Amino acid sequence: MQVFLSRSSGAGTKMRIAVVEPCLENKKNVIRDVIYGCWCGGKRIGGATVPPFELLTVATILQQEGHDVVFVDAQAEQIEIDEVKKRIAGARLAIMSTSVMTANSDTDYLRQLKAANPQMLTAVYGSHPTFQPEATLEKGVDFAIQREPEWVIRDLARALNNNDMVTARAVQGTVSKDDNGEVIKNKRYDYIEDLDQIPPLNVNFLPKGVDYFNPIVKNLPYITVSSSHGCPAKCSYCTAPFFHGTRTRFQSAGKVVEDIGYYLQNGMKEIYFRDETFTADRQRVFDICAGIDKRGYKFSWICNARVDTVDFEMLTVMKKAGCHLIKFGAESGNQDVLDAVKKGITLEQTREAFKWCNEVGIATHGHFMVGMPGETYDTMEETLDLAIEIKPTTATFGICTPYPGTPLFRDVKRMDESIDDGAKNAAMDRLHVQGSFNHLYCDVDADDLSKTVKRFYRRFYLRPSYIWLQLTRIRNSNMLRNVVIGGMNVFNFATNKNSS
Known part of the structure; x- marks a missing residue:
């Protein structure tokens, strides 16, 4: 301990x-x-x-x-x-x-x-x-x-x-x-190879009496952690592979299980693994789940994954070990757009991953973007169609934004130096809801991108069938609160012209 x-x-x-x-x-x-x-x-x-x-x-x-x-x-x-x-x-x-x-x-x-x-x-x-x-x-x-x-x-x-x-x-x-x-x-510090040296978080630092609300979290209190560094993907819009490297380094399964025990002993009821791709090492996932089962740990957890790194057997084991939700970056419903940003997945892999999760009873969250390189008005509609088809439990839609350190930002900088260091373009008051430089790499007007994000939220979340399904999934008071508060926030965003 x-x-x-x-x-x-x-x-x-x-x-x-x-x-x-x-x-x-x-x-x-x-x-x-x-x-x-x-x-x-x-x-x-x-x-x-x-x-x-x-x-x-x-x-x-x-x-x-x-x-x-x-x-x-x-x-x-x-x-x-x-x-x-x-x-x-x-x-x-x-x-x-x-x-x-x-x-x-x-x-x-x-x-x-x-x-x-x-x-x-x-x-x-x-x-x-x-x-x-x-x-x-x-x-x-x-x-x-x-x-x-x-x-x-x-x-x-x-x-x-x-x-x-x-x-x-x-x-x-x-x-x-x-x-x-x-x-x-100075020379950059070498990437950390032995992640087992990183200690578990001292949760006593967290402010007393503060409730970290999160609509995707089933049980409170919860903690976010990371058990790996790096991402196996090379998406041109994402900083992760250029920050952490494309070779994923992992904490050992034993260390992950040991840290889980520490968090549970310190009152945590849910763990949100913020690894870029928790499922990047298939055997490690099985070993972690086996360790959870061996120690009899009872808790709920969330993780991030790529659709090309999961399969039915893995998801079944994860569900048994307490995983109740997985977040996937589906991004687009058009294969040419996915290929243009080097996403490295197929639409069929996306469909399979969400189908398997639904079959084993793991909730899903889908990330989707509009205004990506090669985007057209038609490809955006394909993204909404995919989001409705694969039935994620929750979804977010945002405008693709060029971030410093990515190939997309470098391309934009070459075409328009007014983006400067990118801080103004990606500021919080406009992030994901307004587009300024998307016209340099897609065929959709900036104003239409903002309107599309709002419209996609309305089309996805305000379907009677979706609302009814979410109500039937409520199992405890925290989940009820999540539906009410999270739902009202999303509703206000989708229907209020000025909200963000």
């Missing part, structure tokens, strides 16, 4: 470090649990909130190093920045995640925190500092951390604890500026 101490044994407390999830003014529910930083938010995703597992990972590692770690999830607690300033008073380092979606607002938030404590240094990790490190520094951050942050932040904290700025600025995986304002861009 993992035991967390306030300081390393015999080492004494080192420096005070703040690990902060900010409360952004534009949305109550901003999702930034993944390593890339914020990726989504709003009523379009049913009003979901998540425990920020990657921030918790960083906080746990720093605590085990002996540092006095102050963890603040201001988003979950809905607290003002003045309260955050009080809680992190005296911190010598503040750490946040950021992405292209929130880079401007996150760095402004950090600047306000630093104004109250000018001696405090700031560091950010995530997709934007990874792919746009110089642009991130220009927004007032002291250290931009590229790719996987776990050991980079550990080494940075060690150097700063020794008051050694020369060593700190030389830490692999960091980009910073010297005293003359010149950029210091």
Whole structure:
């Protein structure tokens, strides 16, 4: 059993470090649990909130190093920045995640925190500092951390604890500026090979009394975790393969099962595995499920998968081990569009995966996009037709957005440099619901893309047959609440011209 101490044994407390999830003014529910930083938010995703597992990972590692770690999830607690300033008073380092979606607002938030404590240094990790490190520094951050942050932040904290700025600025995986304002861009840290070294999250950091609502979660409280790094796909619109690499690295099945035991002992009733593709290693899935069965663990869980990595036998075993929902990226109902973005799947594989899940009793969530490369008005309708045909339990529809670090962004940048670092185009107030550069690679008007997303939500969710089916699936009070709250959020998004 993992035991967390306030300081390393015999080492004494080192420096005070703040690990902060900010409360952004534009949305109550901003999702930034993944390593890339914020990726989504709003009523379009049913009003979901998540425990920020990657921030918790960083906080746990720093605590085990002996540092006095102050963890603040201001988003979950809905607290003002003045309260955050009080809680992190005296911190010598503040750490946040950021992405292209929130880079401007996150760095402004950090600047306000630093104004109250000018001696405090700031560091950010995530997709934007990874792919746009110089642009991130220009927004007032002291250290931009590229790719996987776990050991980079550990080494940075060690150097700063020794008051050694020369060593700190030389830490692999960091980009910073010297005293003359010149950029210091170090070699990127090697990908972490032994993921078993990463400790389970210290759930005691989570704010007390906070309910992380999520419409796809069956039982509360729940925790999000990741048991692998990397993605076997090479989708041209996605940062994952260019952030983590296309070779997936895994925690061992034994480590995953051991960590499950820790979370259950600490009161968690559901686990949401945020691995890019939890099912990428078929044997590991079977070994994890066997370990769950052997130890008699009773809990519910969710994972992400690709449609080409599952089969009926695997899904049957997963269902028996407690898996109640799988999220798939179906993306498009047109094969030419899927091929254009190098999705690497077929429509038949999508149909089979959803059919098998329905047969074994695992709920599904389907991600779909419009405005993708090669998109036309006709191919968009094929996407809606597929979504209705394969019967996912829930679905999201969004406008394809070019993210820094992806081939799609590089192509757009060559055609129109006004996209700059991408932060304005992908900002949270427009992400997935407005398109600015899609005309460069598809044949659909930007205004029509926005209207199509709303229309697809109405067509999918407001079918009487769909509403009735969801009501029949309710098994407990939390599921009832999910249907009511999540449904109202989606309804408001789909029917309100200005909602996002």
